[in-house]
Every structure is written in structure tokens, then in C-alpha cells.
Amino acid sequence: MAQPQAKPRVAVLVHDGYQELEFWYPLLRLREEEIDAVVLGVDADATYVSHLGYPVIPDQAFSTEPAGSFAGVVIPGRGAGETLVASPEAIRFVADAAAAGAAIGVIGGAFAVLTAAGVQAGPKVAAAADANALPEFFRQFRGQLA
Numbered sequence: 001m002a003q004p005q006a007k008p009r010v011a012v013l014v015h016d017g018y019q020e021l022e023f024w025y026p027l028l029r030l031r032e033e034e035i036d037a038v039v040l041g042v043d044a045d046a047t048y049v050s051h052l053g054y055p056v057i058p059d060q061a062f063s064t065e066p067a068g069s070f071a072g073v074v075i076p077g078r079g080a081g082e083t084l085v086a087s088p089e090a091i092r093f094v095a096d097a098a099a100a101g102a103a104i105g106v107i108g109g110a111f112a113v114l115t116a117a118g119v120q121a122g123p124k125v126a127a128a129a130d131a132n133a134l135p136e137f138f139r140q141f142r143g144q145l146a
Contacts, residue, residue: 026074
């Protein structure tokens with residue numbers, strides 16, 4: 001009898017100033033499909049606040065486990081993208097995940113994170129200019145998960 005295929009794990013990054021839909025839409029869609037979506041922040045004990053003031057406490061810090069253990073990484077934009085690009089831990093995590101073959105999803109202002117991590121556009125990178133493009137972004141990103 002064939003073994004059931006394991007669902008992929010996806011890291012959804014968070015930091016202060018995140019755009020609500022760019023964070024919550026992919027996270028909730030992944031969980032709806034019963035994919036293990038893990039919220040990662042620089043500090044697991046921090047409370048990160050969106051640009052409208054909504055709090056998120058990450059499940060764990062970037063340093064908790066290797067980036068290669070995730071099949072995908074979602075990077076929300078707005079202020080989170082701007083803050084994450086200044087975080088060596090976030091840049092290293094994204095670079096290591098991409099090097100391990102993970103699908104990378106980048107939304108809005110988070111494109112600078114890809115550049116800082118040395119990740120080039122390609123078949124394993126899904127991108128959305130803003131929250132209006134999230135349904136198509138999610139279809140593309142979900143299709144890239146192994």
C-alpha cells in the first residue's frame with residue numbers, strides 16, 4: 001500500500017509594519033489546505049504589529065530550525081519587507097531556503113528581501129505586486145510546492 005504524501009511545510013515571515021492581507025491571506029489559505037504553515041519572526045517572543053496595529057506573535061524564530069526544512073517561504077510586504085531586509089537572520093533564512101530549493105513567495109514591498117538574499121526571479125519564485133493580486137499569487141505559489 002502506498003504511503004500518503006506528507007504535506008509540505010511553509011514558513012510565513014512576519015515583522016513590524018506587515019500589510020494585513022499580504023500576511024493573513026497566504027497564511028490562512030495554506031492552513032485551509034492543511035499545509036503546516038509556521039509563522040517565523042526574528043524573535044519568537046516578540047509581538048509584531050501590522051501597519052494598522054494588528055498584533056501577531058510568531059510560532060518560532062528564524063534560528064529555531066534550518067531553512068531547508070521548509071518547502072516554501074512567504075514574505076509579506078509593506079513595512080515588514082522594509083524591516084526584514086535589514087535583518088541578517090531573515091536574509092540568511094531566505095537565501096538558505098532558496099538554495100535548498102524552496103518555493104519563495106514575495107508580495108509588495110518585500111522584493112528587496114529577494115535582492116538582499118541574492119535570489120533571482122525564476123520558476124520557484126512567485127510574486128504579487130500588492131494585495132489585489134493575492135488569489136493568483138497563491139495559485140502560483142501553491143503550484144510550486146512539492
